[in-house]
Amino acid sequence: MAEAAPRVRAIIEATTRPIMPPHIKLRHDASRGRWIILAPERLFDPDDVAVDVLKLCDGQRTVADIAEHLAKEYNAPANEITADIVEMLQDLADKGVVKT
Amino acid sequence: MNEHSPSHIKETVMPLGACEPSEEQKDGAEIADTTCARAPIGLLAELTHRCPLQCPYCSNPVELERANTELTTEEWQSVMRQAAELGILQIHLSGGEPTARRDVVDIIKAASECGLYTNLITAAVLLKREQLEKLKEAGLDHVQISIQDTDARPENADRIGGYKGGSAKKKVVAGWVRELGLPLTINAPIHRHNVDNVAGIINYAVELGADRVEIAHVQYYAWALMNRASLMPTREQFNESAKIVEKAREDLKGIIVIDSVVPDYYAKYPKPCMGGWGRGIINITPSGRVLPCHASESITGLDFDNIRDKPLAEIWLNGDAFQKYRGTDWMKEPCRTCPRHEIDFGGCRCQAFALTGDAANTDPACSLSPLHEQWAKVADVESHNASPEFVYRRPGGASRKPGMQKSPATSEA
Numbered sequence: 001m002a003e004a005a006p007r008v009r010a011i012i013e014a015t016t017r018p019i020m021p022p023h024i025k026l027r028h029d030a031s032r033g034r035w036i037i038l039a040p041e042r043l044f045d046p047d048d049v050a051v052d053v054l055k056l057c058d059g060q061r062t063v064a065d066i067a068e069h070l071a072k073e074y075n076a077p078a079n080e081i082t083a084d085i086v087e088m089l090q091d092l093a094d095k096g097v098v099k100t
Numbered sequence: 101m102n103e104h105s106p107s108h109i110k111e112t113v114m115p116l117g118a119c120e121p122s123e124e125q126k127d128g129a130e131i132a133d134t135t136c137a138r139a140p141i142g143l144l145a146e147l148t149h150r151c152p153l154q155c156p157y158c159s160n161p162v163e164l165e166r167a168n169t170e171l172t173t174e175e176w177q178s179v180m181r182q183a184a185e186l187g188i189l190q191i192h193l194s195g196g197e198p199t200a201r202r203d204v205v206d207i208i209k210a211a212s213e214c215g216l217y218t219n220l221i222t223a224a225v226l227l228k229r230e231q232l233e234k235l236k237e238a239g240l241d242h243v244q245i246s247i248q249d250t251d252a253r254p255e256n257a258d259r260i261g262g263y264k265g266g267s268a269k270k271k272v273v274a275g276w277v278r279e280l281g282l283p284l285t286i287n288a289p290i291h292r293h294n295v296d297n298v299a300g301i302i303n304y305a306v307e308l309g310a311d312r313v314e315i316a317h318v319q320y321y322a323w324a325l326m327n328r329a330s331l332m333p334t335r336e337q338f339n340e341s342a343k344i345v346e347k348a349r350e351d352l353k354g355i356i357v358i359d360s361v362v363p364d365y366y367a368k369y370p371k372p373c374m375g376g377w378g379r380g381i382i383n384i385t386p387s388g389r390v391l392p393c394h395a396s397e398s399i400t401g402l403d404f405d406n407i408r409d410k411p412l413a414e415i416w417l418n419g420d421a422f423q424k425y426r427g428t429d430w431m432k433e434p435c436r437t438c439p440r441h442e443i444d445f446g447g448c449r450c451q452a453f454a455l456t457g458d459a460a461n462t463d464p465a466c467s468l469s470p471l472h473e474q475w476a477k478v479a480d481v482e483s484h485n486a487s488p489e490f491v492y493r494r495p496g497g498a499s500r501k502p503g504m505q506k507s508p509a510t511s512e513a
Contacts, residue, residue: 007306007355008354008355009353009354009355010354011354021283022281023241023242023282023283025217025241027215029187029189031139031187032139032187036189037109038189038190038217038241040219040241040242040244040283040285040311040312041113041190041219041244041285041312041359042111042112042113043111043112043141043189043190044109044110044111044112045109045110045111045112046108046109047107047108047109049108050108050109053108084108088108088109091109092109093354094353094354095111095357096283096311096312096357
């Protein structure tokens with residue numbers, strides 16, 4: 001079935017520059033006092049780390065840049081953060097929430 | 101499949117289409133527990149019951165509302181503002197065919213201006229490119245186009261929808277949606293007249309550039325219940341289609357998201373209909389009746405409020421119809437003591453009413469219902485008999501033949 005598909009799966013790596021497409025909305029939900037991701041017939045409930053990562057997904061920064069930035073902020077090893085971010089972003093890419 | 105989501109993000113499948121719950125929802129640890137207890141998350145706005153198609157499984161009630169009873173533009177705009185104030189996040193503009201109202205642009209603009217995520221659920225055949233551009237400018241976030249079959253089988257598709265040329269037109273409009281950069285979902289109601297082509301439909305959705313496809317086995321209420329003997333697939337056909345979906349999810353991972361809806365009669369456990377009654381979703385009919393779900397008027401004895409008479413918040417919080425089956429206190433056995441009763445909420449109240457005569461009974465879709473075997477047997481028998489002719493969905497009465505009119509006039513209101 002995959003051969004019939006004109007598109008390919010986006011693979012997230014340290015060099016990837018992820019971005020949320022315009023129809024995916026990361027919004028602060030004032031009535032519930034938290035962040036929320038709005039997607040077609042889906043809601044995603046990000047924790048603080050996910051919100052920090054997604055705010056940095058601007059299509060300019062690489063995953064490595066984001067990890068480095070957050071390593072300083074969290075005072076944690078960048079390689080651990082990178083692995084964590086790659087796993088999270090790959091899952092979101094497979095769900096269409098993040099593009100490369 | 102079924103791998104867990106990364107711990108940083110929980111996913112909630114909006115229960116509008118009665119989709120299978122996500123892994124978190126199956127675990128009972130869904131987002132809804134923290135967000136839906138007081139405020140709804142989604143609003144299904146049926147702007148009109150007019151529709152050029154005549155699908156025999158239409159989710160509208162058999163008694164369709166007339167055009168002269170529809171809410172005005174200003175009334176719908178007020179609904180959107182009230183919805184946002186109430187905490188609703190997503191608006192699904194549906195029908196009938198929502199684009200049969202020219203003011204759909206003004207309604208979407210009002211929704212978008214108050215931060216609501218807007219989803220147009222359309223049969224697409226009335227849409228013109230210029231109108232789609234205006235909808236995008238107004239802030240439309242997402243388009244969902246229903247199809248009856250693939251473009252390789254247009255005669256079948258057009259026969260099911262009762263609209264000649266519909267299949268070809270939908271393909272053109274899907275192309276415009278992608279050209280304008282709007283995300284596209286293809287919704288394919290599945291039944292015995294297209295269940296053999298599930299693989300083809302998924303590939304067609306990929307070819308059309310869809311981000312998402314719904315393989316939605318027909319839910320047997322209203323028109324579909326009337327046409328059940330024509331539509332019900334055999335259990336073998338359903339099992340085969342489920343296997344195809346599983347495989348396609350693997351093969352097309354990262355290319356298209358595939359959501360599926362199981363036909364109730366072949367389910368083991370019922371779907372968490374609407375994510376629980378009066379828990380996360382509101383439906384408003386063309387004339388302003390505020391319902392816990394689009395089929396709930398089929399339950400006799402419920403008292404529905406109208407948005408023309410009361411504020412939305414008051415109806416949501418205190419309306420009789422919303423209170424009646426909210427939570428779990430109304431449940432009888434086997435639901436009352438079932439460990440799953442906050443996962444699936446006893447299934448669908450409308451189906452329980454239609455098949456058992458009491459909406460507080462367990463939905464016979466559940467294998468724990470004493471009536472489950474009986475209804476599974478009905479499905480088995482009907483699905484193996486020859487398919488009767490469709491009763492086409494049409495205002496003012498059912499018909500075994502599709503109507504002659506190509507499309508209804510659009511109107512200003």
